[in-house]
Amino acid sequence: MRRSLLLAPLAAALVFTGCSKATTAAAAAPKGPVMPAGVTAVSIAMGDSIFNATGAPCQRCHGQKGVGGQNGPSLVAGPWLHSTGKYEEIVATITIGVPRTALKDQTRRFPMNPRGGPMNLTDDQVKAVAAYVYSISRARQ
Secondary structure (H helix, E strand, O other): HHHHHHHHHHEEEHHHHHOOOOOOOHOOOOOOOOOOOOOOOOHHHHHHHHHOOOHHHHHHHHOOHOOOOOOOOOOOOOOOOOOOHHHHHHHOOOOOOOOOHHHOOOOOOOOOOOHHHHHOOHHHHHHHHHHHHHHHHHOOO
């Protein structure tokens, strides 16, 4: 009973100002693309720290923030060379790598080693890097 008495003035204020719960909830909902299951702000941040770590093979080839480098294409501007850019495909590419013989752009000197090569990323780290790559590739959309 007490709770309803306390909420009554708030509900009246919302009605008076023309707001409804649905409108308020919709206004509070985050804007932007819907992320795949498992892609969260936390996983993106973790992937960012792994991808952009000093000396990390990810940023060494694909450039800081994935903008492209001497040995790896841009992950921000596209186009996708070895997949369509779906999150699950990015996870698979990071997990298994891209052998030299499978490189679409033969001007690249080095293959993409599985799991970050010497980093030997765990499954959770692979998913975090994939979440980061997915998020930066969607920033242009």
